[in-house]
Amino acid sequence: MTDEPPPVIWARLSSQGRGPARTLDYRAITTAAIALADEDGVDAVSMRKVAGRMDHSPMSLYRHIGSKEDLTELMYDAVLGELDLTGIPSGSWRADVARLAGEMRRLHHAHPWIVRFGHRPSLGPNARRFLETGLACVDGLGLDIDGMLDLLSTALQFTRGFVVQELGEVEAQRRTGLDFAGYQRHTGPFITQLLQEGGLPYLRRLVLEAEDLPDPDVVFERRLGMVLDGLAAGIGRRG
Amino acid sequence: MTDEPPPVIWARLSSQGRGPARTLDYRAITTAAIALADEDGVDAVSMRKVAGRMDHSPMSLYRHIGSKEDLTELMYDAVLGELDLTGIPSGSWRADVARLAGEMRRLHHAHPWIVRFGHRPSLGPNARRFLETGLACVDGLGLDIDGMLDLLSTALQFTRGFVVQELGEVEAQRRTGLDFAGYQRHTGPFITQLLQEGGLPYLRRLVLEAEDLPDPDVVFERRLGMVLDGLAAGIGRRG
DNA sequence: TCTAGTCGCGTACGCTGTATACGTCTAACT
């Protein structure tokens, strides 16, 4: 009888046994928590508030999920289910990987809070589906499984980094309750002061020469395109 | 007299005026908080524990920093100061960007908690230094400032995404208190069960065919190399 | 019919960030 840690959450989701009929289950809890996070931000997700939204007591949730950390994993996998993977693999690995990356980015915009939760490796049903579809897109190119993983992961890791930065700015605005103009008014004086002090030639060039309001979609597609170029070259060399 | 939000934290760091001599300052607080995060994990960083480590009362910290959120920003910028940027720019943009990416990755391994804090855009002194050095590395290639930013950001965004995933696994092990073998014993039965159920051909191939314990340094360098290939092609086209 | 085990919940504990009010100290002003 070793003191094992509890098994992976996905193996622990119980089904109805004896006892009173359930008025609650982990799916409903997850849905409520996601709605709360979407509406009021991730910091508003507390066991008490989630329970309150379902007209239940806080402790009732613990009959269905082991901990708040489990709940975040359920939330993450649940939103992965919103990925639209229809029509892929299509036969063109490059188009498919771009689709996957775009879908991932879209998902982060729909649920900005996942950048705070998605650090953990996940084995949920939707993560599994995503992995299967993703690897199917890069199959048949003459690569072994490690090469396929390189292709897919590199594109998605770039996407993740891009989105983290993108949402960092969005969230900073949301938290301070400012729109973009207000945010600029907020940081502007400080940047002006920095530039007057000198010694920051590239910050100066950024302020003076950089495109004013670059379309983030365009920037993403452009950079993703460069990443995919590099991956394509890698296939030629290894495949 | 509009009700402005407080200015950027970096413009708010006070200097000694009248009143008793200080026994505390934001630098010392930041150092203590970083030590705490390094030793006991990011969740152990509380105002009370940071204060306790310095033999002060919790509220004394608020004379020097505005909020805990400010403290995290100070912590993030402080560790950016540990980046070793000597010898760059060296003249080879590709070597330099690879160095920057490697340094960033090294920093995340030294302070894994920064993946939880580094979402915000930062204007601290070390972030400024990093930006200046980074853009200097991609100057002189015939690119405008937006092209330079594409080059640098794409590589660093990939790095960030890579490291987030890498550390997600490390942290998952740390939290559960398991080493890699224990972690495999933890998830193994569930994965076995999934494979027996069938329908996950690529997960099966990953388990059966993928390299067992790939050296993460090698994987990182390989993928970063592909990204840099793509960026190089982009220079040829635009520069 | 009995009972083991699940259901939802009330209470309680230790922790968190931080608002507020306090006496103390000192640089700057009269």
Next chain:
DNA sequence: AGTTAGACGTATACAGCGTACGCGACTAGA
């Protein structure tokens, strides 16, 4: 030189958090 405005560190307090524990109500399997 005397006064004072304001920064210093701190004690107290409050609302909110995750969740351990124990309760009566309920019901599927023995």
